[in-house]
Amino acid sequence: QVQLVQSGAEVKKPGASVKVSCKASGYTFTRFHVHWVRQAPGQGLEWTGMINPSGGSTSYAQKFRGRVTMTRDTSTSTVYMELSSLRSEDTAVYYCARVRAVTGSYYFMDVWGKGTPVTVSS
Amino acid sequence: DIQMTQSPPSLSASVGDRVTITCRASQSISTYLNWYQQKPGKAPKVLIYAASSLEGGVPSRFSGSGSGTDFTLTISSLQPEDFATYYCQQSYSTPWTFGQGTKVEIK
Numbered sequence: 337q338v339q340l341v342q343s344g345a346e347v348k349k350p351g352a353s354v355k356v357s358c359k360a361s362g363y364t365f366t367r368f369h370v371h372w373v374r375q376a377p378g379q380g381l382e383w384t385g386m387i388n389p390s391g392g393s394t395s396y397a398q399k400f401r402g403r404v405t406m407t408r409d410t411s412t413s414t415v416y417m418e419l420s421s422l423r424s425e426d427t428a429v430y431y432c433a434r435v436r437a438v439t440g441s442y443y444f445m446d447v448w449g450k451g452t453p454v455t456v457s458s
Numbered sequence: 459d460i461q462m463t464q465s466p467p468s469l470s471a472s473v474g475d476r477v478t479i480t481c482r483a484s485q486s487i488s489t490y491l492n493w494y495q496q497k498p499g500k501a502p503k504v505l506i507y508a509a510s511s512l513e514g515g516v517p518s519r520f521s522g523s524g525s526g527t528d529f530t531l532t533i534s535s536l537q538p539e540d541f542a543t544y545y546c547q548q549s550y551s552t553p554w555t556f557g558q559g560t561k562v563e564i565k
Contacts, residue, residue, distance in 0.1 A: 380558045
């Protein structure tokens with residue numbers, strides 16, 4: 337079945353970097369964009385950015401530009417999100433999600449990973 | 459960035475009630491509006507895409523409507539499994555943005 341399997345929980349110190357993986361299976365990896373969304377404890381959903389696994393092009397939310405890098409490995413059908421210069425406000429659950437497109441250029445996140453908790457603490 | 463504003467932030471309702479959640483965009487987004495349901499400790503799940511299209515496998519008691527800047531999600535008869543937080547999200551332009559969520563609680 338179609339699924340996205342994310343890497344496990346991370347604990348990092350302020351100033352460090354974290355790299356979260358998201359392995360796709362059950363579908364053609366290069367046919368669907370993957371987006372990343374984060375959720376701080378008790379808070380709402382925040383879009384971080386996206387990657388096109390076909391060519392590797394990316395688009396990031398302005399607030400993360402310069403700190404976030406999304407990459408992919410087509411040989412393993414895995415996308416990665418790396419966030420650097422971590423601060424306590426980056427403590428959140430990070431989700432990857434596949435984006436499906438339907439007629440009319442409508443896009444939505446139809447398959448989600450279970451989330452990777454990232455804790456930033458000294 | 460397009461701001462998405464949901465109301466109410468929370469509501470209490472009983473099983474069988476009709477529930478309506480509204481979402482307003484800061485500019486016209488045509489029908490590029492999706493609705494998600496999230497239960498505690500779980501990833502969100504898409505319910506409605508393109509403002510009014512029901513995702514496969516989602517019960518027909520969920521419906522969406524609206525275009526331009528004003529949208530609604532309606533649950534026609536609330537079931538015990540529907541107690542959750544609901545988010546609207548626009549896909550008209552990047553950055554994609556979400557409403558702040560509406561928590562539906564048991565009365």
